[in-house]
Amino acid sequence: MSDRLKFDHVVFFGRNFDEYLQLFALDAKDLEGRRVLDCPSGPCSFVADSHERGIDATGVDPMYGKSVEELSKEGARDIENGLEQLRAAPTTHPISDFEGYAQRKREALKGFLADYSAHRSRYIEGRLPNLPFANRSFDLVLSAHLLFAYSPIDEDGMLDSRVFDRTWHHEAVRELARVAGREIRLYPTVANVPEPRRHRYAEGVAADLCANGFQVAFVASRYDQFAPKYNDCLVATRLV
Numbered sequence: 341m342s343d344r345l346k347f348d349h350v351v352f353f354g355r356n357f358d359e360y361l362q363l364f365a366l367d368a369k370d371l372e373g374r375r376v377l378d379c380p381s382g383p384c385s386f387v388a389d390s391h392e393r394g395i396d397a398t399g400v401d402p403m404y405g406k407s408v409e410e411l412s413k414e415g416a417r418d419i420e421n422g423l424e425q426l427r428a429a430p431t432t433h434p435i436s437d438f439e440g441y442a443q444r445k446r447e448a449l450k451g452f453l454a455d456y457s458a459h460r461s462r463y464i465e466g467r468l469p470n471l472p473f474a475n476r477s478f479d480l481v482l483s484a485h486l487l488f489a490y491s492p493i494d495e496d497g498m499l500d501s502r503v504f505d506r507t508w509h510h511e512a513v514r515e516l517a518r519v520a521g522r523e524i525r526l527y528p529t530v531a532n533v534p535e536p537r538r539h540r541y542a543e544g545v546a547a548d549l550c551a552n553g554f555q556v557a558f559v560a561s562r563y564d565q566f567a568p569k570y571n572d573c574l575v576a577t578r579l580v
């Protein structure tokens with residue numbers, strides 16, 4: 341039994357619209373009339389679900405150059421891999437219904453694949469810290485389960501690699517700030533350690549956002565899967 345979740349790559353794992361509202365402490369009406377960017381969107385059905393509700397959402401992810409078949413295969417494989425990691429580290433999360441958890445991931449993947457195949461222009465290939473969008477292209481930028489979560493394992497994250505180190509985080513958040521016209525929300529902000537605390541990069545990232553014309557608050561998330569304490573979403577609001 342492990343007390344840390346650990347991954348050897350960023351998993352191609354997705355969530356649905358309702359889970360996004362919980363993650364980011366949002367109500368559906370907060371999204372109405374706004375241009376929303378989901379970065380990274382992965383195999384989430386958030387973009388598809390948003391368009392069904394008349395919300396103008398775009399997803400960006402490095403995987404979006406691939407075919408439906410490739411993404412289907414990688415998505416299914418990562419759901420099984422992810423589940424294996426969660427089962428191997430039971431003290432890190434309160435998930436007991438593994439099958440229900442996996443089923444939600446499969447449904448998100450299915451919704452994503454159908455929309456990716458029918459409305460490809462909603463899904464843009466790109467990777468942080470260089471996004472293919474003009475300054476302030478979006479009102480609201482959402483970013484879940486990449487920043488903080490995939491920092492190196494010995495720096496409060498889950499990844500067995502140093503790709504997403506502190507320097508990368510500063511570059512990534514400045515890029516999110518560049519494309520965000522009004523607001524950025526980041527989740528999670530908790531460290532992947534046995535006794536929950538805020539991620540060691542979080543205050544520096546917040547300071548960077550403030551230096552780039554935003555005001556920052558840590559707001560309680562309603563998505564309490566991994567962290568009963570410090571389960572916060574970082575909300576950055578543009579001042580200038």
Ligand SMILES: C[S@@+](CC[C@H](N)C(=O)[O-])C[C@H]1O[C@@H](n2cnc3c(N)ncnc32)[C@H](O)[C@@H]1O
Nearest residue numbers: 350351352353354355380381382467468484485
């Ligand atoms: C765990 S998924 C998160 C998806 C979604 N935001 C969610 O919360 O369910 C992480 C995603 O990050 C993408 N990714 C990996 N490196 C990236 C980078 N440098 N910039 C943007 N996305 C990246 C992966 O392809 C993967 O789809």
